[in-house]
Amino acid sequence: MRVSIVRDRWLNPWDVGNYAGLANMVSELTFWGRQTANGDIDWKVLRELYPGASFKAYTRTLEVIEEQPDIIDVPDAHYEFTQDLVGRGIKSVIATWDNLPGKNTISTSAKKALMEADGFIARSTMAKQALMFDGVFPDRIRRIPGAVDTNFFKPLKTTERENAVLFVGRLVNEKGIQVLMWAVSHVPGVELWIVGTGPEEGALKKWTDYAGINDRTRWLGTLSRHELADVYRKAKVLAVPSVPKLESHPYSTWLEQFGQVIIEGLASGLPVAGSLSGAIPEVGGDVAGIYHIPMQWPKLAEDINDVIFGKGVFNRMSRAARKRAVAYYDSLVVAEKTLSWYNIL
Numbered sequence: 381m382r383v384s385i386v387r388d389r390w391l392n393p394w395d396v397g398n399y400a401g402l403a404n405m406v407s408e409l410t411f412w413g414r415q416t417a418n419g420d421i422d423w424k425v426l427r428e429l430y431p432g433a434s435f436k437a438y439t440r441t442l443e444v445i446e447e448q449p450d451i452i453d454v455p456d457a458h459y460e461f462t463q464d465l466v467g468r469g470i471k472s473v474i475a476t477w478d479n480l481p482g483k484n485t486i487s488t489s490a491k492k493a494l495m496e497a498d499g500f501i502a503r504s505t506m507a508k509q510a511l512m513f514d515g516v517f518p519d520r521i522r523r524i525p526g527a528v529d530t531n532f533f534k535p536l537k538t539t540e541r542e543n544a545v546l547f548v549g550r551l552v553n554e555k556g557i558q559v560l561m562w563a564v565s566h567v568p569g570v571e572l573w574i575v576g577t578g579p580e581e582g583a584l585k586k587w588t589d590y591a592g593i594n595d596r597t598r599w600l601g602t603l604s605r606h607e608l609a610d611v612y613r614k615a616k617v618l619a620v621p622s623v624p625k626l627e628s629h630p631y632s633t634w635l636e637q638f639g640q641v642i643i644e645g646l647a648s649g650l651p652v653a654g655s656l657s658g659a660i661p662e663v664g665g666d667v668a669g670i671y672h673i674p675m676q677w678p679k680l681a682e683d684i685n686d687v688i689f690g691k692g693v694f695n696r697m698s699r700a701a702r703k704r705a706v707a708y709y710d711s712l713v714v715a716e717k718t719l720s721w722y723n724i725l
Contacts, residue, residue, distance in 0.1 A: 381722065382408040384449040386441075388461045389414050393429055393605070394640045398475075398527045399453070401715025403432030410434040412444050414461075429605070441465055451722050453501075457484040457493040467496035471725050474499075477637040479506035479658055481513035491515075499725045501718070503638040504659035522721045525663070527714035528643040530706050532609060535649035535698070539613040543688050544571040544598075546615035546650070548608070548641040551578030554634055556621035556655060556674065558587050563621075563681035565591040570688060572597045573615060575608065612648035616694055617687050620654035620664075623674040636660050647705035651697035653683045668701035 383406050385399050391413030403409050411426070415437050426435050438444060441464040444452065453473045454462040466472045474497045478484065485491050494514060500521040502508035508521050545564055549555050557574070561584075564572045572593060574584075581599075588594045603611065612618075622636035636658035643663065645652060652669035654660040661671050670687065672679035687693050707713070 381406045381451065381719075382410075382447075382449040383451045383453065383722065384410045384412055384444055384447065385453045386412040386444055386461065386465060387455060388412075388459070390455065391426070391435075393426060394526075396426060396430055396433070397529060397711065398714065399718065400430050400433065400529070401527060401711035401713075402719060403430065405715055405719050408434070408449070410436055410447070410449070412436050412438055414438060445470065451725070457490040457497070458486055460489070463489040463493045466493045471498045471722075473497065473501055473722070473725065475501040475503070476507050476511060477503050479504055479510050479635055479637055480633050481510045482633070484511070485514045499721060501721065504662055506635070506659055506662070507637070522717070524714060524717045524721065525709055526638050526640055526643060527711045528640075528647045528705060528709050530647045530710045532605075533612060533644045533647035533705075535702060536613055539610070541616050541694075542571065542614055543569055544573050544615045545617045545619050545653070545684055545688075546573045546575070546611060546645070547619050547621075548575040548645075549620075551576055551581045551584055553580055554623055554625040556623040556657075557584055559623070559655075559675055559677045559680060560619050560621045561587050561591040561593060561597075563677040563684060564596065565593050566678070566681040567685045567688075570596070570684065573600055573611065574598065575600045575603055575611060577602055608644070609648065612645055612650055615650060617653050617684055618642070618645035618650040619680070619684070620652060620660050621672075621674075621680060622655050622657045622660065624657055639663050643705055643709040646701040646709070649698040649702045651687050651694065651701055653680060653687065655680075665700075665704050668697055668704050670697075 441461050445468050451471050452465055454465055456476045456478050501524045502521050503526055508523050588597045625634040638659050652664035654664055654671050655674040656671050657674050670683040
């Protein structure tokens with residue numbers, strides 16, 4: 381089977397990793413992207429991370445069709461390049477992260493792509509429900525989660541953990557970082573490590589002063605894959621305190637989607653302290669995660685304190701986190717489910 385994964389300028393290591401396990405299961409695995417003036421695809425890094433796959437750039441979507449793969453895997457129907465590639469006589473799969481209805485029916489072209497796609501991959505239960513709300517019959521959808529390389533992201537006995545809460549993600553308001561800062565300010569003896577960059581970075585750095593945790597906050601910026609794996613191994617809690625962003629226009633609405641950082645943390649043996657927003661509790665699970673109502677910092681503070689200082693709590697949740705990652709999110713486990721769906725189609 382020849383499989384083409386098309387992501388245009390949104391091709392990135394995390395999404396590629398969801399399919400990397402297919403490399404030795406299919407005859408040809410090709411990732412297609414489009415280099416833009418911003419240079420937002422690092423082709424060299426992708427080829428080094430995933431040597432078993434091919435990476436090709438295109439200027440016209442028809443170049444993908446001309447290669448005549450057996451399966452074309454594209455993202456949500458609201459993307460124009462997805463609309464161009466579906467319904468071209470080649471079996472097509474739309475893989476969706478969006479967990480709020482409406483985005484994929486915002487235009488006639490998007491609705492047409494929903495009708496013409498041969499099948500769908502929903503990364504979460506909420507994503508599946510959103511597709512069904514938008515008119516997709518459930519027998520056309522498979523719930524297949526994102527994947528993580530559990531041989532790379534893993535705890536090491538030689539790495540000593542610190543009393544630190546880790547946040548990994550974009551520095552934007554909807555990630556709930558202010559809530560996390562306020563919670564950490566009420567848990568003495570705990571540091572906050574922040575990985576990522578974003579438009580709200582300047583304002584958030586002022587928030588550390590306001591919360592009184594400037595001396596307990598480390599701003600780690602953008603890390604390499606190896607550096608990130610090391611940080612996951614050193615922290616004791618992964619915080620995912622996202623808050624809903626609900627507005628009238630579908631493109632302006634957002635609930636935390638699958639959360640790739642969650643499965644990287646789980647694989648690294650990190651318990652999750654997350655909000656009850658979007659897919660967070662579904663991905664983290666009941667044993668490896670503790671959850672709070674969005675914006676409720678007192679409960680988040682209590683959860684952080686329990687995991688770090690509760691007798692035996694971290695060890696128990698850490699083992700559960702690793703077990704969950706290996707069982708449900710390992711690259712080969714997800715690849716087998718994906719290939720099975722491709723074969724059915």
